[in-house]
Amino acid sequence: MSTILKIENLQAQVGDKAILKGINLEVKAGEIHAIMGPNGSGKSTLSSVLAGRDEYEVTNGSATYLGKDLFELDPEERAWEGLFMAFQYPVEIPGVSNINFLRTALAEKANYFKKEPLSAKEFLQTVKEKSALVELNDKLKNRSVNVGFSGGEKKRNEIFQMAMLEPTLSILDETDSGLDIDALRIVANGVNTLKTENNATIVITHYQRLLDYIIPDFVHVLFDGRIIKTGGKELALELEEKGYDWLTKEAVAN
Amino acid sequence: MSTILKEKKFDLAVSTLNDEISKSALAEISNLEFPTRRTENWRYVKLGKLLKQDLKTDNVADLDISDFLIPELNTHVIVLVNGHYNETLSSSTPSAGLLIDRLENQKDTDLFTSHYNTLSEKHSEEIFTSINTAYNQDGVFIHIDKNKHIEKPIFIININTSSNLITNTRNLIVIDKGAKASIIQGYYTTSEKGNFNNSLTEVFVKQNANLSIDKIQDIDATDKHICTEEIHQEKDSNFKINTFILNGELIRNNVNISVDGTNCHSEMNGLFIGRDSQFIDNHTRVDHLKSHCISSELYKGILKDKSTGVFNGKVIVHQDAQVIEAYQQNNNVILSDSATMNTKPELEIFADDVKCSHGATTGQFDEEAIFYLQARGISKVRAKEMLIGAFSEDVLAKINNQNVRNFIESRI
Ligand SMILES: Nc1ncnc2c1ncn2[C@@H]1O[C@H](COP(=O)(O)OP(=O)(O)O)[C@@H](O)[C@H]1O
Ligand SMILES: [Mg+2]
Numbered sequence: 001m002s003t004i005l006k007i008e009n010l011q012a013q014v015g016d017k018a019i020l021k022g023i024n025l026e027v028k029a030g031e032i033h034a035i036m037g038p039n040g041s042g043k044s045t046l047s048s049v050l051a052g053r054d055e056y057e058v059t060n061g062s063a064t065y066l067g068k069d070l071f072e073l074d075p076e077e078r079a080w081e082g083l084f085m086a087f088q089y090p091v092e093i094p095g096v097s098n099i100n101f102l103r104t105a106l107a108e109k110a111n112y113f114k115k116e117p118l119s120a121k122e123f124l125q126t127v128k129e130k131s132a133l134v135e136l137n138d139k140l141k142n143r144s145v146n147v148g149f150s151g152g153e154k155k156r157n158e159i160f161q162m163a164m165l166e167p168t169l170s171i172l173d174e175t176d177s178g179l180d181i182d183a184l185r186i187v188a189n190g191v192n193t194l195k196t197e198n199n200a201t202i203v204i205t206h207y208q209r210l211l212d213y214i215i216p217d218f219v220h221v222l223f224d225g226r227i228i229k230t231g232g233k234e235l236a237l238e239l240e241e242k243g244y245d246w247l248t249k250e251a252v253a254n
Numbered sequence: 255m256s257t258i259l260k261e262k263k264f265d266l267a268v269s270t271l272n273d274e275i276s277k278s279a280l281a282e283i284s285n286l287e288f289p290t291r292r293t294e295n296w297r298y299v300k301l302g303k304l305l306k307q308d309l310k311t312d313n314v315a316d317l318d319i320s321d322f323l324i325p326e327l328n329t330h331v332i333v334l335v336n337g338h339y340n341e342t343l344s345s346s347t348p349s350a351g352l353l354i355d356r357l358e359n360q361k362d363t364d365l366f367t368s369h370y371n372t373l374s375e376k377h378s379e380e381i382f383t384s385i386n387t388a389y390n391q392d393g394v395f396i397h398i399d400k401n402k403h404i405e406k407p408i409f410i411i412n413i414n415t416s417s418n419l420i421t422n423t424r425n426l427i428v429i430d431k432g433a434k435a436s437i438i439q440g441y442y443t444t445s446e447k448g449n450f451n452n453s454l455t456e457v458f459v460k461q462n463a464n465l466s467i468d469k470i471q472d473i474d475a476t477d478k479h480i481c482t483e484e485i486h487q488e489k490d491s492n493f494k495i496n497t498f499i500l501n502g503e504l505i506r507n508n509v510n511i512s513v514d515g516t517n518c519h520s521e522m523n524g525l526f527i528g529r530d531s532q533f534i535d536n537h538t539r540v541d542h543l544k545s546h547c548i549s550s551e552l553y554k555g556i557l558k559d560k561s562t563g564v565f566n567g568k569v570i571v572h573q574d575a576q577v578i579e580a581y582q583q584n585n586n587v588i589l590s591d592s593a594t595m596n597t598k599p600e601l602e603i604f605a606d607d608v609k610c611s612h613g614a615t616t617g618q619f620d621e622e623a624i625f626y627l628q629a630r631g632i633s634k635v636r637a638k639e640m641l642i643g644a645f646s647e648d649v650l651a652k653i654n655n656q657n658v659r660n661f662i663e664s665r666i
Pocket of ligand 1: 014017019037038039040041042043044045046055
């Protein structure tokens, strides 16, 4: 299997506070990785660094994405190259319509690959198909981006955007938090449908619950800016049962 | 000789519209000082360069105006070149009840004498107002007769084609009882530099009449422009003015509305974009003199580079004006550390039954929003454009005419 993402000794800080303290991770095509860990351990920071948020400064290490130095690319270039992050807290943008936003995003991506953008008809057809996947209400598509969306609608909107952009690597940052069981099933079903042997997914979650629906190949535990344990899907169940304490105590002791 | 404002050396022909009025304006000027930054009403305004500059007047022959027309918009066209009414370039289709003429041609009519300078004289202590009254060289007269609705907009195109020019354009607009019209006032420069326009428009909106003005200021980045509208509203009338400031070195707008009748609506909106070292100043003043009226204003500014913006909105609710609603909003985004915005609402309320609100915000674009758009594959430049579009939307929505709106939108 070909490698999509390879992270080596990644360290990052915000201001002068070190948050990521040496992360190693390799993600190959066709794989689903789960990253779990207590609040504040650096999960969102890791996804933000990968997506290119410049608030976070990479101080050491590297990330190679499809053979390219990820940190040399602007956030929009990463998106064009097929990296997608579903935000833990999707941003509300009053005055920018959801549909216009997506049309622009797709057109810029097509332009990057020197391709013709979808015709208006093709675009609307795709919107129709992909929004059905996450059962996103038709009305929401014409509203301002995430404005007046419920928590669950925002998360479904993220997966809808993912479906529209057809990424190679998707990073889902706590997409399950705040979802009731039906919404969780819808979101998981969307993710599973979009899964192929050529793309990969990193699922960041706090709870084991989502992993009943999206079955990971690997589970990593992130604590205090480091991956302190890696296992198979059974590790998630063990964490569910025993909590994080037994692992974090061990890590602190080391 | 040339004209130097500071020394009050005006080598300009005195207005012949009304000798008595011109004379008293000249007397007024001799007693007035040029505003400094200590003059409350002109704080922040850097007039220094203008006052030292040699200014002259000029006339012009032929000109291609097609660059200044708004795509797909069919209007009556009035063209003033270097401040002179140009009959060859102007073209208006005759419509019943519509009179468009040079102001000069109308100076002996009753309509003229009963209106001319009656609004401006109340602000004759503003030196630029008095300069305009004393030295106006030409301008437009528009009269819409009783109950006539003029569907086609009237487009007044002001173009400067010369350098270091001073123009004192004077317009008089009377919208009679029950009449309706819309006017576009455009201010432009060809490729010349260093001009100064001092325009003054008196506007009468009679009982139950309806007038909207869209003002577009897109002069050269070395030009200065002081632009005053004095508006008088009678009962049951509607008036709206939208100001779009696209380019210019120094632009100062004074919009003064006297709401002198019950049941009126008055609206002032504005959108301005400052670049480089541009200075953009919007002063508005509404005098509510009678009861049961609503006034609202929405000004939005985008300031880049080292530009400076000023918004000063004064609302005076006089003692006899009861049941007044006055709303005022000024929102600005600053896109650079060196740009500044000064905003000041001034409410003076002498009546009891009044609902007033004002709000002002000055901030930056939401970095998280920009990142969100980028993370979906929208370049940073485009993301900012989208946010500027979103920010401008509610002001653009105030434009009644779709073609005018499209044009402004394409320019921001
Ligand atoms: N922008 C920021 N400024 C300051 N501290 C931050 C910032 N972002 C994250 N942190 C800190 O970094 C740590 C990790 O945060 P985060 O990555 O959000 O963790 P997680 O997603 O695992 O809950 C926390 O201690 C958090 O307070
Ligand atoms: Mg988080």
